[in-house]
Amino acid sequence: MEYPPDNSWLEPIKRQYYAVVPLKQFIWPDDLDDATQLDFYNEVLNDIRMVNLQPRRSYIFMIFKALQRSIEGYGDTMISEIAEIWQNMLIQSCTRGSEDEGFSYKSYFLDENLKNGVVLTLKESDAFLCKGTTGLVTWEAAKILS
Numbered sequence: 001m002e003y004p005p006d007n008s009w010l011e012p013i014k015r016q017y018y019a020v021v022p023l024k025q026f027i028w029p030d031d032l033d034d035a036t037q038l039d040f041y042n043e044v045l046n047d048i049r050m051v052n053l054q055p056r057r058s059y060i061f062m063i064f065k066a067l068q069r070s071i072e073g074y075g076d077t078m079i080s081e082i083a084e085i086w087q088n089m090l091i092q093s094c095t096r097g098s099e100d101e102g103f104s105y106k107s108y109f110l111d112e113n114l115k116n117g118v119v120l121t122l123k124e125s126d127a128f129l130c131k132g133t134t135g136l137v138t139w140e141a142a143k144i145l146s
Contacts, residue, residue, distance in 0.1 A: 010043045011114055017044055018107035023062055025056065029043045030142045037079045040067075045085060053121050056104035 009029055020138050034118055054060065064086045071078050078086070104126045111117025 008054075010039060013040065014044050014047070014114055015109055017063065018053070018055065020052060020059050020104075020106050020107070024067055026063075026066065027068070028070050032067070032074055033076055034079055036119075037071065037082055041081045043080065049119070050107065053105040053107055055106065056124075057089070057093070059104075061093075064089070069133075080137065 012027060013029075017022075032040075064082075067082070068086070069076060101118055105121050105123055107118055107119050107121040109117055
């Protein structure tokens with residue numbers, strides 16, 4: 001599939017990443033060449049507004065593993081900017097353990113404009129959400145209950 005030159009393919013990826021969409025529903029581009037990876041790095045992983053509002057570390061690990069598999073599946077290599085983030089996360093998990101900080105974020109872009117639009121961010125605490133719950137995603141659960 002050819003993607004538009006304006007990088008509009010990044011919008012759904014960014015929405016999926018920050019909303020912590022399950023990987024089986026995650027839509028990757030068909031080609032992850034160096035330019036595509038750099039766009040992903042700049043627009044998703046290095047977004048200044050979102051740098052302190054990252055998803056759960058375990059989710060980020062799964063994203064990096066899936067990204068690496070996709071890149072290698074095309075016979076490409078991971079660009080240094082993404083590889084450096086991945087390497088730093090692996091080092092941190094060895095020194096601090098693989099557990100999350102006790103909370104994480106899910107962010108929902110409410111406007112079409114991802115750069116300047118409204119973002120609803122939920123801070124989730126492990127004290128309230130634990131394994132074995134009903135499986136409802138926070139935002140979707142809130143919409144159902146409202």
